[in-house]
Amino acid sequence: MTTGYVFHPEYLWHDTGTSAGLLPADPRAGVQPAVHVENPEAKRRVHELIHASGLLGELTVIEPRRATVEELQRVHTDAYIQHVKAQSDLRGGGGDAGDGFSPVGRGSYDIARLAAGGLIELVTAAAQGDITNGYALVRPPGHHATADQGMGFCLFNSIAVAARHAQTELGLARVAVVDWDAHHGNGTQAIFYDDPSVLTISVHQAGCFPPDSGWTHENGTGVGTGYAVNVPLPPGSGHAAYLHAMQQVVLPALDRFAPDLILLANGFDAGVFDPLARQMLTAASFRDMTRLLVGAAERLCHGRLIAAHEGGYSPFYTPFCALAFLEELAGTTTHVTDPLAAVVAGYAAEPLTPQQEAVIEEAAQLLPHIQTTVAAT
Ligand code: 9RB
Numbered sequence: 001m002t003t004g005y006v007f008h009p010e011y012l013w014h015d016t017g018t019s020a021g022l023l024p025a026d027p028r029a030g031v032q033p034a035v036h037v038e039n040p041e042a043k044r045r046v047h048e049l050i051h052a053s054g055l056l057g058e059l060t061v062i063e064p065r066r067a068t069v070e071e072l073q074r075v076h077t078d079a080y081i082q083h084v085k086a087q088s089d090l091r092g093g094g095g096d097a098g099d100g101f102s103p104v105g106r107g108s109y110d111i112a113r114l115a116a117g118g119l120i121e122l123v124t125a126a127a128q129g130d131i132t133n134g135y136a137l138v139r140p141p142g143h144h145a146t147a148d149q150g151m152g153f154c155l156f157n158s159i160a161v162a163a164r165h166a167q168t169e170l171g172l173a174r175v176a177v178v179d180w181d182a183h184h185g186n187g188t189q190a191i192f193y194d195d196p197s198v199l200t201i202s203v204h205q206a207g208c209f210p211p212d213s214g215w216t217h218e219n220g221t222g223v224g225t226g227y228a229v230n231v232p233l234p235p236g237s238g239h240a241a242y243l244h245a246m247q248q249v250v251l252p253a254l255d256r257f258a259p260d261l262i263l264l265a266n267g268f269d270a271g272v273f274d275p276l277a278r279q280m281l282t283a284a285s286f287r288d289m290t291r292l293l294v295g296a297a298e299r300l301c302h303g304r305l306i307a308a309h310e311g312g313y314s315p316f317y318t319p320f321c322a323l324a325f326l327e328e329l330a331g332t333t334t335h336v337t338d339p340l341a342a343v344v345a346g347y348a349a350e351p352l353t354p355q356q357e358a359v360i361e362e363a364a365q366l367l368p369h370i371q372t373t374v375a376a377t
């Protein structure tokens with residue numbers, strides 16, 4: 001059993017410019033420019049901890065390549081792909097992919113293609129049996145991007161591109177996408193909304209971003225009805241709520257669907273120190289959730305679980321969450337343990353609340369819609 005790892009320095013060169021937290025920098029409105037919240041630092045520190053801990057030496061390093069236009073076209077419109085390219089070609093940088101919150105720096109078109117291509121390479125290696133599972137530590141993120149619009153820092157939906165590649169080129173008919181980023185995986189959900197061959201399951205902070213998105217009643221349309229699942233947990237949810245959501249919704253949904261491949265939109269912004277959400281997960285939470293998902297992948301699809309990095313904005317805590325995730329994915333441990341474990345124990349040891357239990361129960365009621373409808377190849 002081997003775990004693949006994709007990283008490239010160019011991922012850190014995606015230039016998001018300035019902002020002030022969630023606000024676009026605007027001195028006229030009194031908003032002083034600062035480094036953009038989606039900047040290279042947290043991800044650089046994740047990579048460096050993977051290296052410094054010794055874990056890198058136990059992984060199968062896989063070199064990314066740029067996704068081709070044809071590969072992007074399986075998910076995105078021609079007009080949108082050309083829009084991102086044109087924004088990326090602007091001489092001074094400062095482009096945007098659509099919503100005003102998705103910066104396109106100079107050259108970011110090529111970097112976003114390298115992110116999507118990194119996922120494609122991991123999925124290909126898993127399908128060929130070169131690796132069992134894998135993690136792509138990429139920027140820019142992708143899960144908010146729809147077929148024709150960038151959104152919430154996302155340019156191309158790398159997970160969606162990898163899912164379509166797996167289906168059309170690798171004979172993996174049924175793909176499940178689990179998304180535990182604190183924000184709703186709206187882009188991935190929208191792309192596959194009418195498609196029963198791709199099950200999307202998002203566990204996120206209710207009503208956080210995009211606003212008014214990711215409610216339990218969003219379940220897919222037409223023949224895809226039942227194949228979008230949402231667990232919008234209230235702000236303040238932590239270990240107990242997320243583990244209950246995994247046990248009651250995510251794992252049973254996967255068991256019913258019987259995927260040939262599980263993709264994970266692997267955001268760490270539900271971590272307790274994250275500035276862009278108000279959830280309370282710890283490194284131990286990510287470890288436990290990963291153990292459950294690895295178990296499901298082993299049971300259902302030869303261990304094929306491929307993760308794409310999404311959000312995660314605490315430069316000091318995201319690396320420990322990511323290390324716990326990756327240790328568990330690789331079935332090993334390093335000498336590095338969460339140095340904040342004692343501190344977060346005092347933040348996040350809250351029991352399951354009735355409100356959390358109610359929304360998980362509501363989401364679980366929709367599971368009987370999910371069947372193994374698409375023939376496996
Ligand atoms: C909007 C605003 C946001 C808020 C959160 C994210 C997080 C993305 C992520 C991105 C953009 C403000 C829509 C402020 O980590 N995804 O995984 N923008 N929020 N004002 N308005 C109108």
Ligand code: ZN
Nearest residue numbers: 181183269311
């Ligand atoms: Zn997020």
